[in-house]
Amino acid sequence: MNVTTVFINALAGVCLVFALIKDPAKTKQALKMAVISFFRIFPTVLAIIIIIGLLSGFVPESQISKIVGENAGFRGVLTVALLGAVLHIPSLISFPLAASLLEKGASITSVAVFITTLTMIGMVTLPLEIRILGKKLALLRNGLSFVIAIIIGLIMGAIL
Amino acid sequence: MKKMSKEKQKKGLVKDMLFLGITLAVAVVLLLMFPEKKELVVSSSKGFFMEMILILPAVMILMGLFAVFVPNDVIVKYLGRSSGIKGIFLAILMGAFPTGPLYVAFPIAATLLKKGARISNIIAFLSAWACIKIPQELVELQFLGLKFMITRVVLTVVFVIVMGIAIEQIVLWSEKTNKHEQTS
Structure with missing residues (x-):
């Protein structure tokens, strides 16, 4: 875990807490969207990560x-x-x-x-x-x- | 309209899965042919995977929050009536907050055009939407570092403003010459 990782997660956490205080219903909706878009982008992320691996293994x-x-x-x-x-x-x-x-x-x-x-x-x-x-x-x-x-x-x- | 976009989403997912499948198949075949490369490929992929998976949920949460708390009509409300240097910076800020692919921003830009917002602001808004999104910048920070990210964002803001003004001038000039031709 480097500093950037901690920072990004902390930022998301703080925003989440503020959002929850302000409007729990909207926050729930936002989290639902987050889950959907996470699974939506995941296949592409995996594919690119495999390509990165192949790139470092096969392309000098x-x-x-x-x-x-x-x-x-x-x-x-x-x-x-x-x-x-x-x-x-x-x-x-x-x-x-x-x-x-x-x-x-x-x-x-x-x-x-x-x-x-x-x-x-x-x-x-x-x-x-x-x-x-x-x-x-x-x-x-x-x-x-x-x-x-x-x-x-x-x-x-x-x-x- | 909503149904159609859902169907389109499904089609996109199928395409992405296909892309993943093909990539995976190619990787398996290559690694079976050259087993000595396996270690390097796997360790490199694993490193990037770990870096990504540690930030991806947080980035998605931020994107979800922006999408829900900064709806499109708020953007239109603020940008439709702003002008000058303040307007262009506001346009960039408004473009950097919400999320979604660029084609989501086109209809917003079209509404802004109809409402009489300045072309330079609309171009700045679109460009900021495209390449300086806040959640995205966090991923850039993670992988490319603070110096790279800051430099690129600052340069992009500067040139986006220049481009916005240039395109506005070109459009105004071409409209003027068109009118001249019509009257003469």
């Missing part, structure tokens, strides 16, 4: 750092940016995946770019976004998000 570090490492250059950054934009995995699960890649020699830039495009850009949900918000807003948002994801990643790589 030299390979990972060649594709997304410091020396992969701009092409490496572009690759992860596109990957993040196309993939549709819950961002919650992207963090352990990103951490394992970082451990195996990926650069901070590519990991930051990956997280940002993964969360901000949704190729799968783009048609829905166009229908609800209009073509102009949806395309501008997704397009500019791609650009700022790369800028954020480059700055993070430079200062961390």
